[in-house]
Amino acid sequence: MKTILVTAFEPFGGESINPSWEAVRPLQGCQIDGAHVEVCQLPCVFDTSLEHLYAAIERVKPEVVISIGEAGSRTNITVERIGININDASIPDNAGKKPIDTPVIINGPAAYFSTLPIKSIVSDLRKSGIPANISQTAGTFVCNHVMYGLLHYLNQHYPAVRGGFIHVPYLPEQAARYSDIASMSVEVMTAALEIAMATVLKNAKDIAVTGGTTN
Numbered sequence: 001m002k003t004i005l006v007t008a009f010e011p012f013g014g015e016s017i018n019p020s021w022e023a024v025r026p027l028q029g030c031q032i033d034g035a036h037v038e039v040c041q042l043p044c045v046f047d048t049s050l051e052h053l054y055a056a057i058e059r060v061k062p063e064v065v066i067s068i069g070e071a072g073s074r075t076n077i078t079v080e081r082i083g084i085n086i087n088d089a090s091i092p093d094n095a096g097k098k099p100i101d102t103p104v105i106i107n108g109p110a111a112y113f114s115t116l117p118i119k120s121i122v123s124d125l126r127k128s129g130i131p132a133n134i135s136q137t138a139g140t141f142v143c144n145h146v147m148y149g150l151l152h153y154l155n156q157h158y159p160a161v162r163g164g165f166i167h168v169p170y171l172p173e174q175a176a177r178y179s180d181i182a183s184m185s186v187e188v189m190t191a192a193l194e195i196a197m198a199t200v201l202k203n204a205k206d207i208a209v210t211g212g213t214t215n
Helices: 019-027 048-060 118-127 142-157 186-202
Strands: 003-009 035-042 064-070 077-080 082-084 100-102 111-113 132-135 162-168
Touching (some): 003 048, 019 035, 019 064, 019 186, 035 048, 035 186, 048 142, 064 186, 077 186, 118 132, 118 186, 142 162
Parallel strands (some): 064 162, 077 132
Antiparallel strands (some): 082 111
């Protein structure tokens, strides 16, 4: 049986909750089109997050790895296209580290593209009534750190395993502190991730999307 590893983060930046983990947690042990799902929470800490990620990959031996993170300023599900080899933190991580202009992987390539069918995922989410688009940047904080580190590790050790990153917006209880911030229910986020996983299993490569843009 195929296995999908889905990771998400602990709360960070003074928050008491992280929507990525709340959306991922119910997926533990579920079946998606015949594939078994394993979930793993990562610390929001540079380097340590990758240690936990790599250990989970070695333990689970998945065919697909999808990492999920919070992007509170965004209005919908955003499927990341690219991870870049840079750490440039605007706030400290949960261990108090704030790297500026350092590489994720020393002497690694400048960037890695997601190996998930990103346009197909966005298309299927929209067909299901869930707002989604492709993002051209995963930022330069721990989310990008994990995306780049994941794709580098797979490239070096498991080139047949596909991987990528998806951002989710705030939960309503987080957005309620602000006057103009979008939010999404955890139930919709979880449903979106289920659709994304099913799409990955159905599409070995991305499909051409017609009749509009996924950006």
